Amino acid sequence: MPNTPSPRADHDDNSLAADWRRNLVEAGPEAAQVLAALAETGAAEMAVHFYQVMMGDPRASRLLSHEQVRTRLQPAMQRWVNGLLRATPDDVEGLIAAQRVIGDVHARVGIPVDLVTRGTRVLKQRLFQSIATLAGHGQVAHAAVASLTASFDMALEGMTLAYSNARERSSRTDAAYRLFSLVQNVGTERERQRALLLDWENTLLYALASQCDTAGFQSLAGSEFGLWFTHKGVPSFGESAETRQICELIGEIDDALQQTLHDENDARVRATQLQDIRGRVSQVRSLLGMLFERIGELDAGCDTLTNLLNRRFLPTVLRREIELAAKSQSSFAVLLLDLDHFKTINDEHGHEVGDRALQHVATILGQFTRGSDYVFRYGGEEFVVVLVAVDEPQALVIANSLCRRVAESPVVLANGGGLDITTSIGVAVHDGHPDYERVMARADAAMYQAKKRGRNRVVLADGSLPEAPERIALQRS
Structure with missing residues (x-):
């Protein structure tokens, strides 16, 4: 089910957009030129300064590595600062959409809001100093400062709105997860x-x-x-x-x-x-x-065909595994399985046989994973297995075993015959990144490569794998 914005969110965005456009228009072209010049000379330095402040807080350093900051986050922050400094009224819709994405990511990762507000505060202070150096203290400089302040505040407002909505959704799901308790019997x-x-x-x-x-x-x-x-x-x-x-x-x-x-x-x-x-x-x-x-028995969150968990609780499970991995210096792995040629099975044998194939694979996954692992029907003919407390060799052994067992276990048909099926499996071992979407994206890209390389095989995700096309984010489920 698409994660479409609520009418309240649309209203808030429209109001924010109107205020933001008005601020940029009222600043005037000379102030806009000052800010654009500042973007040209100072955006990179501002990004470095922001993360120097952030990484000084132990909460941030636990979530983020210096390598992640250097290779991914500082360039992203530079683009963000550059976007705000060069903003025109025509850019506002895109800017608000970008803040919504950033807020969602902060919620998934669990970045404390006070760290973000502190970072933007020190950025504004540094930028104010740069404006004074560049334009002095006259009317144009004051207009640039006022415009910059309003843009930063409205960007933070957009982020915070998205962050709050995402955390509220997560809290509701987490509460439902506890009630569901993953214990169907x-x-x-x-x-x-x-x-x-x-x-x-x-x-x-x-x-x-x-x-x-x-x-x-x-x-x-x-x-x-x-x-x-x-x-x-x-x-x-x-x-x-x-x-x-x-x-x-x-x-x-x-x-x-x-x-x-x-x-x-x-x-x-x-x-x-x-x-x-x-x-x-x-x-x-x-x-x-x-x-x-x-606790009692609840059915919400259970796939009715396979009796596995559905993807509703996958973000909750991954968030917790990431927290446990960080605390215990351990690891976990995600397996993304896709039944090969499933459309052909449905077309040639009918949807009843297709359903039987899905139930058959679900049974194999349940039988040959540990009680501490999680098995989800991700959607259609896709399954996700979360292997807890494993390293890369262990994850590959389990994945290859599951792939082999599916291939060696034909689906029993109503007439007593058998239907051979196989599965392609992408394996991603948690790499320490705090965003669960990352490990899912890597597993998805690996599964896509397993398909391309001939199916009925296991592929381990690594940095060289391309992104799988048209991947649907978990938050959109």
Whole structure:
């Protein structure tokens, strides 16, 4: 569904455009010439100054790397400053559209509004000094300062409006996501996670009782239960005292486990420590039961044909994975799968067989990914898999396995026959960029290359891949 502006947004844009045009007209041609001359000589220096201020704040430096600033953001800022300084009344519609895009990106990345306003404030101060140097302190200089101030303020207003709308949409989606909780069958999921936790505990007991080598024993945080809770449980249940307590208990269990397995040789002390670990595991189990009792089954966000998640919650999932990757210095990967020759399947065998093929692939994706991973029907014959806590080699192994399993598993037809299908898969490993649209764009470009190279294959995204044509942004869904 297209993300079209609301009537309120249209009204706000029209009002902003009228004010902006009036400001540029009232400034007069001489002030416009001063600002255009400033663009010629100072836009590049202003961009450097802006990011020097921004990167001095630890919040910005956590979101942005110096390489990203140098290669992409400073040139973009230079174009932005240049656009404002050279603006004419005929440019206003385009300028407002550009501010809307910038505000959307800031919302996706999570750039704090106060950082942006601080950056524009210091830019204006530097530009005022440059105007005084260039035009003195006469009437023309004052008109240039007034026009520049109004243009910056109105650009910031347009950004903030888009930012607020985007964050409001995200908040609504995040709330719906927590309600939906990604747990279509609460009872089954509750028992599954309890069983995984019990299995981890029993494996630990067996390892200690049999006195086998425990050096490589899996931590609770890295176990299948731990990955599920971190990547699905917390966003499903929502941040609460219980989820925070479970996270703290998992950390305490792993710290105690490290000491018990590697630092303590006295059998009696180890037994005491083990009882303490089991007590904490019991607390986790109890808290988990309380959390499951609070949630119910909801269908919103579920694709009715495949019973997978639909793309509604994909931005929410990607935002969280980016946050987790930044906090833990880990990574994740996005797989974008497209069934090969799907139109031919529908044309030659009918839409019922096409639907059966989609359900068949959805089943394979659900069976051969981990419980902590996410599987979405992205739209049409496309699927997205978000692989949590993986590096590039691991992501490629999983992607190639899925590609092979689809090719080796014909769709069973109503007459008992089989229909061979294949899929093209693009793989993108998160590269540290805070905008989730980037990892999706890279996966999409890689999938497009898999199609071009003959289909039924996996292609890894890298910097040399061209953009896929006509890519639809997530925010437009």
